[in-house]
Amino acid sequence: MxxxxxxxxxxxxxxxxxxxxxxxxxxxxxxxxxxxxxxxxxxxxxxxxxxxxxxxxxxxxxxxxxxxxxxxxxxxxxxxxxxxxxxxxxxxxxxxxxxxxxxxxxxxxxxxxxxxxxxxxxxxxxxxxxxxxxxxxxxxxxxxxxxxxxxxxxxxxxxxxxxxxxxxxxxxxxxxxxxxxxxxxxxxxxxxxxxxxxxxxxxxxxxxxxxxxxxxxxxxxxKGKKRPDHLLTEEKFFENLDQYGKNFFRELFKFKDDNELIINWGTTGFSLNVEVDKNKVSLLQGYSNIRANGQTMYSTIGSISKKVEKGDEIAADYVKKTLELKDFKKVNSGFIFNLERDLTQEEWAKFKGILSKTIKDIKKGV
Structure with a gap:
């Protein structure tokens, strides 16, 4: 009909x-x-x-x-x-x-x-x-x-x-x-x-x-695709981290709170987002050991490139500066950090500085 x-x-x-x-x-x-x-x-x-x-x-x-x-x-x-x-x-x-x-x-x-x-x-x-x-x-x-x-x-x-x-x-x-x-x-x-x-x-x-x-x-x-009421909570997420993971994400979550970032929980991890005028721009993602490949933090540039004016330039600068940090490795268009050690205070200061600049650039561009 x-x-x-x-x-x-x-x-x-x-x-x-x-x-x-x-x-x-x-x-x-x-x-x-x-x-x-x-x-x-x-x-x-x-x-x-x-x-x-x-x-x-x-x-x-x-x-x-x-x-x-x-x-x-x-x-x-x-x-x-x-x-x-x-x-x-x-x-x-x-x-x-x-x-x-x-x-x-x-x-x-x-x-x-x-x-x-x-x-x-x-x-x-x-x-x-x-x-x-x-x-x-x-x-x-x-x-x-x-x-x-x-x-x-x-x-x-x-x-x-x-x-x-x-x-x-x-x-x-x-x-x-x-x-x-x-x-x-x-x-x-x-x-x-x-x-x-x-x-x-x-x-x-x-x-x-x-x-x-x-x-x-x-x-x-x-088939494991629909898991009602099984999204992670912060408590459950930290239960599935080793000490390196706990140390890293505790520090990252403090940064999240200081910068009013938005967290979206999934079934194995979360995404951290910059919210501007009701637009959410993904900054990075974190995963616990629930995920098959284990605990890790990585970032991609797709959300920044698509949603932000001059997003390609902002994303390229974000990735380039982050890859200068020890053990941060390139994956596709973004980067990944496998949580197999603690960052030093100096490394944290540099990483937070990169994130802060990227957040500022995103808010200007949305």
Whole structure:
């Protein structure tokens, strides 16, 4: 059933936009290749929104090791945690968008896990992406390229993949199957993605609206993505630090209070933010030993660059000066400090001075 959405123009005119079906499946595929963010990563994981790296469109998959390429997957993506994401696109008018597409996707998944290698995926990525751009714009902030590709390898070997059925409308019988599989499959994730398009009769613009199908609360909890009431508190955070971590974060929290910084707690750590005119700009992040990689402090420049005037300059100066401190190491576009020793009073004075200047620059620029 077709629907409408409404747009209010600058002159307060209400314009109705009618749902419009995609003419060809290839048009749908073109959109996903050009705009991967149409797959709403924030709906898949609101705490850590998924980002997408297209490995290949119409990717060939073998039926057997070193066998001929007999399967063709519409899109093969990786997310920032190296999870292979298989995408099959169908229009709602395609009669195969029922049980048949489920079997097709399971074929893709089984053969991808069995026969495709991390090395092959890496070769395809490196052939089309600049190495520095890949590291700066995609790889998770607190890791590096070597660790990222190790995650890809581990995910493939352990069968940890994501299967996405993309259509302009997911039929109820497919939705039921998707929800069932997503609950039952512990390692893998099975979801539908509806991407509806709307267009006004007298306008040359169109609007695309995406939503995830099959992300039930039961599935989220089972896969460890939804942890109601399990955000860390300061007390719980400090319980999971060794003495170096406690010393570091006690001093950092004193600085936080003196400078009226805002802390946002997560499930394994926190972010420290500068608040200006209700805008929050992330300055750094801290993690306890609950996190797999252990207690650490790191900072990225994405929030500063995007939200602050001359943010790139401010962030570059912030990172450059911090990296002059002993044991502060570059990670992607930011820096990391593994809490394996105490900072001296002189080091603290320098670090606080850098943070103070950066905070001042951020407040001027927002």
């Amino acid at each position: 077709s629907g409408k959405i409404y747009m209010i123009k600058d002159d307060d005119e209400l314009v109705a936009m009618n749902e419009k079906k995609y003419k060809k499946e290839i048009d749908f595929q073109d959109l996903l290749e050009k705009y991967p963010d149409l797959i709403p990563g924030d709906q898949i994981n609101s705490e850590n929104p998924r980002r997408w790296l297209l490995v290949e469109r119409e990717m060939g998959l073998p039926f057997e090791e070193e066998g001929a390429r007999k399967l063709s997957l519409d899109h093969f993506f990786l997310d920032q945690d190296g999870i292979p994401t298989l995408v099959e696109v169908k229009r709602s008018t395609d009669t195969r968008l029922r049980r048949e597409v489920i079997g097709q996707m399971l074929d893709y998944a089984a053969n991808a896990v069995a026969f495709i290698s991390m090395e092959e995926i890496r070769e395809k990525v490196n052939s089309q992406y600049d190495e520095l751009k890949l590291q700066d714009d995609f790889i998770a902030e607190d890791t590096d390229e070597k660790k990222f590709w190790q995650k890809v390898k581990d995910n493939i070997e352990e069968g940890r993949i994501r299967m996405l059925f993309v259509a302009d409308e997911i039929p109820q019988e497919l939705k039921t199957i998707i929800e069932f599989l997503n609950v039952q499959m512990n390692k893998s994730e099975v979801l539908g993605v509806e991407i509806k398009q709307y267009q006004a009769e007298d306008e040359k613009i169109r609007t695309l609206v995406s939503r995830i199908i099959g992300q039930t609360v039961e599935a989220q909890i089972k």
